[in-house]
Amino acid sequence: MNEFELIGRYFHFSRAAVDGDTLGVGDDCALLALPAGEHLAISTDTLVSGVHFPADAPPGLLAKRALRVNLSDLAAMGADPLGFQLAITLPAVDAEWLNGFSTALAEDALLFNCPLLGGDTTKGALAMTLTVLGRVPRNRALLRSGAQAGDLIYVTGTLGDAAAGLHCLQSGQTNDFLLDRYWQPTPRVDVGKALQGLASAALDISDGLLQDVSHLARASGLGAVVDRNAIPLSAAIRAIAAPEQGYSWALFGGDDYELCFTLPPQHRAAMEQAMAAIGVQVTAIGRMVPYGGDLVQCLDERGSAVTVEASGYDHFRS
Amino acid sequence: MNEFELIGRYFHFSRAAVDGDTLGVGDDCALLALPAGEHLAISTDTLVSGVHFPADAPPGLLAKRALRVNLSDLAAMGADPLGFQLAITLPAVDAEWLNGFSTALAEDALLFNCPLLGGDTTKGALAMTLTVLGRVPRNRALLRSGAQAGDLIYVTGTLGDAAAGLHCLQSGQTNDFLLDRYWQPTPRVDVGKALQGLASAALDISDGLLQDVSHLARASGLGAVVDRNAIPLSAAIRAIAAPEQGYSWALFGGDDYELCFTLPPQHRAAMEQAMAAIGVQVTAIGRMVPYGGDLVQCLDERGSAVTVEASGYDHFRS
Numbered sequence: 001m002n003e004f005e006l007i008g009r010y011f012h013f014s015r016a017a018v019d020g021d022t023l024g025v026g027d028d029c030a031l032l033a034l035p036a037g038e039h040l041a042i043s044t045d046t047l048v049s050g051v052h053f054p055a056d057a058p059p060g061l062l063a064k065r066a067l068r069v070n071l072s073d074l075a076a077m078g079a080d081p082l083g084f085q086l087a088i089t090l091p092a093v094d095a096e097w098l099n100g101f102s103t104a105l106a107e108d109a110l111l112f113n114c115p116l117l118g119g120d121t122t123k124g125a126l127a128m129t130l131t132v133l134g135r136v137p138r139n140r141a142l143l144r145s146g147a148q149a150g151d152l153i154y155v156t157g158t159l160g161d162a163a164a165g166l167h168c169l170q171s172g173q174t175n176d177f178l179l180d181r182y183w184q185p186t187p188r189v190d191v192g193k194a195l196q197g198l199a200s201a202a203l204d205i206s207d208g209l210l211q212d213v214s215h216l217a218r219a220s221g222l223g224a225v226v227d228r229n230a231i232p233l234s235a236a237i238r239a240i241a242a243p244e245q246g247y248s249w250a251l252f253g254g255d256d257y258e259l260c261f262t263l264p265p266q267h268r269a270a271m272e273q274a275m276a277a278i279g280v281q282v283t284a285i286g287r288m289v290p291y292g293g294d295l296v297q298c299l300d301e302r303g304s305a306v307t308v309e310a311s312g313y314d315h316f317r318s
Numbered sequence: 319m320n321e322f323e324l325i326g327r328y329f330h331f332s333r334a335a336v337d338g339d340t341l342g343v344g345d346d347c348a349l350l351a352l353p354a355g356e357h358l359a360i361s362t363d364t365l366v367s368g369v370h371f372p373a374d375a376p377p378g379l380l381a382k383r384a385l386r387v388n389l390s391d392l393a394a395m396g397a398d399p400l401g402f403q404l405a406i407t408l409p410a411v412d413a414e415w416l417n418g419f420s421t422a423l424a425e426d427a428l429l430f431n432c433p434l435l436g437g438d439t440t441k442g443a444l445a446m447t448l449t450v451l452g453r454v455p456r457n458r459a460l461l462r463s464g465a466q467a468g469d470l471i472y473v474t475g476t477l478g479d480a481a482a483g484l485h486c487l488q489s490g491q492t493n494d495f496l497l498d499r500y501w502q503p504t505p506r507v508d509v510g511k512a513l514q515g516l517a518s519a520a521l522d523i524s525d526g527l528l529q530d531v532s533h534l535a536r537a538s539g540l541g542a543v544v545d546r547n548a549i550p551l552s553a554a555i556r557a558i559a560a561p562e563q564g565y566s567w568a569l570f571g572g573d574d575y576e577l578c579f580t581l582p583p584q585h586r587a588a589m590e591q592a593m594a595a596i597g598v599q600v601t602a603i604g605r606m607v608p609y610g611g612d613l614v615q616c617l618d619e620r621g622s623a624v625t626v627e628a629s630g631y632d633h634f635r636s
Contacts, residue, residue, distance in 0.1 A: 026537070027462050028394035028521050029359035029452070034352045041347040042435060044403040044449060048442035076346035085362040087405075087447040117360060120447070124366035129405040129438070129447040131362060134347070144345050203346050219344070 010102040011086070011116060023117075030117035032082055034135055040082075041134040041141065043073035049126035054169070059097045060104035061183040062128075067108045069206070070132040071187035072257040076204040078142040078192040079134030081114035087129040089122045112187065142195060142202035144219035147262040151200050153224060153286040154271075156188050156258045158234040159209055160246050163253020168240075177236040185257035194274040195261055202261035208254040213286075214295040216260065223294055226286040229301045251298065251306075262288055328420040329404070329434060341435075348435035350400055352453055358400075359452040359459065361391035367444035372487070377415045378422035379501040380446075385426045387524070388450040389505035390575040394522040396460040396510040397452030399432035405447040407440045430505065460513060460520035460579065462537035469518050469580040471542060471604040472589075474506055476552040477527055478564050481571020486558075495554040503575035512592040513579055520579035526572040531604075532613040534578065541612055544604040547619045569616065569624075580606055 011025060023031035034040055047066050049055045067084065074081055086105070090098075109115055114132065165182030168175045188204070195202060201220055205212045209231065217224040233246040241249075250256075263271055275282050298306040341349035352358055365384050367373045385402065392399055404423070408416075427433055432450065483500030486493045506522070513520060519538055523530045527549065535542040551564040559567075568574075581589055593600050616624040 023459075023461070028391040029361040029397060029459075031395075031454070031459055032358040032360065033456070034358060036354055040350040040352060040358060040451075042350065042403060042449075042451065043347040044405045044437045044447070046405040046407060046438045046440045046447065048407055048440050051441050073346040077349075079347060085360060085449060087362045087364040087449075089364060089366055089445060119362045120364045122364045122366050122445075123369050124445060125443045127407060127440075127442060127445065129362070129364065131360075131403060131405075131449040133358075133360065136349070138351070141341075141347075141349055143341070 010098045011119070011121070025116060025118045030083070030085065032117065032133065037138055038135045039138050039141060041074055041077045041079035041136050042131065043070060044129060044131045045070050045073065046127060046129040055126065059101035063101045063105040064108050064184050066128050066130055067105060067112070067114070068185050068187050069257060070130040071112055071114060071189060072185065072204040072206070074132055074134035075188040075192040076142065076202050076259060077134070077136055078140060078196045078202070079136040080193065081112055081189065082133045082135055083115045083117040084109075084130050084132045085117055086119035087122070088119070089124040089127045091124070091126055112189070137196070140196040142192060142199055142261065144201055144203050144216050147201040147216060147220035147222055147288045148264065149222055149288050149290050151262040151264055151288040152268070152284050153213065153226065153260065153262055153288065154282045154284050155205065155209070155232065155260050156191055156280055156282050157186075157256070158232045158237070159205065159256050159258060160237055160249030160253055161234050162255035162257070163249035164237050164240065164246070166253075166255065167249075175236065175240065177234070182255065185255070187257060188259045188280070190278045191259050191275070191280055194278055195271070198267045198271045198274065199261040199263055202259055205256045205258050205260050206254055208252040209260065210251045210296050210298060211254070212260055216262065217288070217291070217295040220262075220288065221291060223289045223291045224286060224296045225289055226296060226298045228298050228306050230283060230285045232281070232283040328416045329437070329439070344436070348401070348403065350435065350451065355456055356453045357456050357459060359392055359395045359397035359454050360449065361388060362447060362449045363388050363391065364445060364447040373444065377419035381419045381423040382426050382502050384446050384448055385423060385430070385432070386503050386505050387575060388448040389430055389432060389507060390503065390522040390524070392450055392452035393506040393510040394460065394520050394577060395452070395454055396458060396514045396520070397454040398511060399430055399507065400451045400453055401433045401435040402427075402448050402450045403435055404437035405440070406437070407442040407445045409442070409444055430507070455514070458514040460510060460517055462519050462521050462534050465519040465534060465538035465540055465580040465606045466582065467540055467606050467608045469582055469606040470586070470602050471531065471544065471578065471580055471606065472600045472602050473523065473527070473550065473576055473578050474509055474598055474600050475504075475574070475576045476550045476555070477523065477574050477576060478555055478567030478571055479552050480573035480575070481567035482555050482559065482564070484571075484573065485567075493554065493558065495552070500573065503573070505575060506577045506598070508596045509577050509593070509598055512596055513589070516585045516589045516592065517579040517581055520577055523574045523576050523578050524572055526570040527578065528569045528614050528616060529572070530578055534580065535606070535609070535613040538606065539609060541607045541609045542604060542614045543607055544614060544616045546616050546624050548601060548603045550599070550601040
C-alpha cells in the first residue's frame with residue numbers, strides 16, 4: 001500500500017463532516033473560514049514513541065490522547081475547535097494498527113467537533129504531530145500574561161491522576177480510573193469558553209503544576225504562592241498512595257490537562273456560577289503575588305516551603 | 319539545556335516580526351487574524367531524517383528546504399503566507415546544529431514574510447513537521463479539482479533539477495545549480511497568486527510530474543495527455559545527462575516544487591502577460607481530455623506512449 005492509498009483508506013473519514021465553506025483532506029491545503037471578529041488559535045504538539053508514550057501503546061488510546069492533548073491547548077486559550085491536521089510517521093503499514101488508530105481518532109474528532117483537515121503520512125520511527133485550529137472572539141483569548149497580584153489561582157478537576165496512571169501502567173497495576181485519566185484526558189474546552197471575560201490568565205497543566213504555574217507567573221511578571229494541601233486529589237489516588245505521593249504526582253507529574261487559571265477576586269461568584277452551570281469542579285490553590293525572587297512558592301500545611309526541584313516533565317531530560 | 323531554554327534561545331526569533339494582531343511563540347496557542355472575505359489555507363509536511371533528507375544534511379539547508387517545501391503548498395492554492403508552526407524532534411541538544419538551523423529558518427521566514435508562530439520541541443529521531451498557514455480570497459483558491467477537458471497543462475520553471483541534484487549529492491558530484499535546486503526550491507507564491515481567476519486547477523510538483531498530474535486528473539475526473547518532449551529541462555541537466563535521463567528525472571523524480579496548472583485556452587494571453595510581469599517562465603506540456611481509462615498518457619516525439627510506471631516518490635516504498 002503506498003502513501004496515497006493509505007491516506008485514502010484510513011484518513012478520509014472527516015471529509016463528510018465538514019461543511020461547504022471548508023475543504024478537508026485531499027488538496028495541497030485545507031481551507032477554512034473564520035467568522036468575522038474572531039481570532040484563529042493554533043497549536044502544535046508532537047508525541048514520540050518511547051518518549052511520550054510506550055512503543056506498544058494501544059493505537060486507539062494513542063489517537064485519543066494525541067487529539068485531546070492538543071485540544072487542551074485550545075481550551076487553555078478559551079478557543080473553540082475548528083479542525084486539525086495530522087502528520088503521522090509510521091515504521092510500516094500495519095492495517096490492524098491503522099484501523100484502531102483511525103477509528104478512535106474519527107470518534108474523538110466527532111465527539112469534540114474537530115474534523116480532520118488533512119496532514120501528511122511519512123515513513124520512520126512512530127511519531128505523530130497534530131496541529132489544532134480553533135477560534136476565539138478577538139480580545140477574549142485567555143493568555144498566560146494577564147494575571148495581576150492578588151488574583152486567586154484555581155485548577156479544574158483533580159491533579160496527579162495522569163502521573164499515577166502512568167505509574168500503574170509501568171508497574172502493571174490495573175486501575176481503570178487512573179489509566180483512563182492518563183490515556184483519555186478531558187480537554188476543558190467548555191471551561192475555557194466559560195472563563196472568557198472572567199479569568200485573567202490560564203494555561204493547561206501538561207508539565208506538572210509547579211512548572212506550569214511558573215510559566216504563568218513568568219509571563220505575567222509575578223510570583224505565585226501555591227498551598228500544597230489545597231491541591232485536589234482524587235479518591236483513586238488517595239486509595240493507592242499516601243498524600244505526600246499524591247501531591248508529588250500533582251506538583252511534578254504533568255499530563256493532567258486540567259486548566260489552571262487566575263481570577264480577580266471580584267469575579268469569584270460569577271466564575272463559580274459559570275462552573276456550576278457546566279458541572280465542573282474548581283479549587284482555589286493559591287494566589288498571585290508581586291515577584292520577589294521566586295516564581296513559585298509552594299507551602300505545606302504548616303506554612304513551610306516545600307522543596308521545589310526545578311523539575312516538571314522535561315522532554316530533554318536524559 | 320531543557321526544552322524551555324531551548325525554545326527561548328533558538329526559536330523566539332519571529333516574535334518581533336509579528337504585528338499587534340498576532341501572538342507568536344510562548345503561549346498555549348498562537349493567535350492570528352484573518353481579513354474578512356478570505357479563507358485560511360493550511361498545510362502540514364513532515365521531513366524525516368534518512369527518508370526525506372540525508373542524516374548528515376547541513377542544518378541551514380534543511381531548515382530552508384523544510385519551510386520552502388511547505389510554502390509550496392500555499393503557492394499551489396494561490397495563498398499568501400501568514401505564518402507557520404514548527405514541531406521539531408531532535409536526538410540531542412546540539413548548539414552548533416541548532417544555531418545553523420534556526421538562523422537559516424529565521425532568514426527564510428523573513429524572506430517569505432512567514433513568521434514562526436510557535437510549535438513544539440521533542441526528543442527522538444531527527445524529524446520536523448511544519449504547518450503553514452496562509453490566506454486566499456474566498457472562491458479564488460486554486461483547487462486540484464477544477465480542470466475541464468480542453469484545458470492546457472502548464473508547468474513553471476524547469477523540471478527534474480531536484481532529482482538530478484539529489485543524484486549529484488548521492489554520487490558526490492559538485493553542481494551548485496542542481497544542488498541548490500534540491501536544497502532550496504523556490505516556492506512559487508507569486509505565481510499562485512497571479513493565477514487566481516485564470517488557472518482552472520493547480521498543484522505543486524512534489525512527487526514527480528506524472529504522479530502529480532495524475533492527482534490533478536483524478537480530482538478533476540479527467541485524463542491528461544503529457545507531451546514528454548515539451549517538458550522544460552535546464553541547461554544544467556542537459557550538460558550532465560542525456561535527454562532520456564532528464565525526462566526520467568522530471569517525470570518520476572519529484573521534489574521540484576514547481577507549479578503545474580491547467581488553463582482554459584481563452585485565458586492564455588492574460589496568463590502569459592501575468593507570468594511575464596513576474597518574470598516566471600511557463601511551458602505548455604499537454605492538455606486535459608475526457609477520462610478514457612488512463613489518468614495520464616505520456617507521449618514521446620513520435621506520439622508513442624512512454625511506458626509509465628506507477629512510480630513517483632512514494633514515502634512508503636521500501
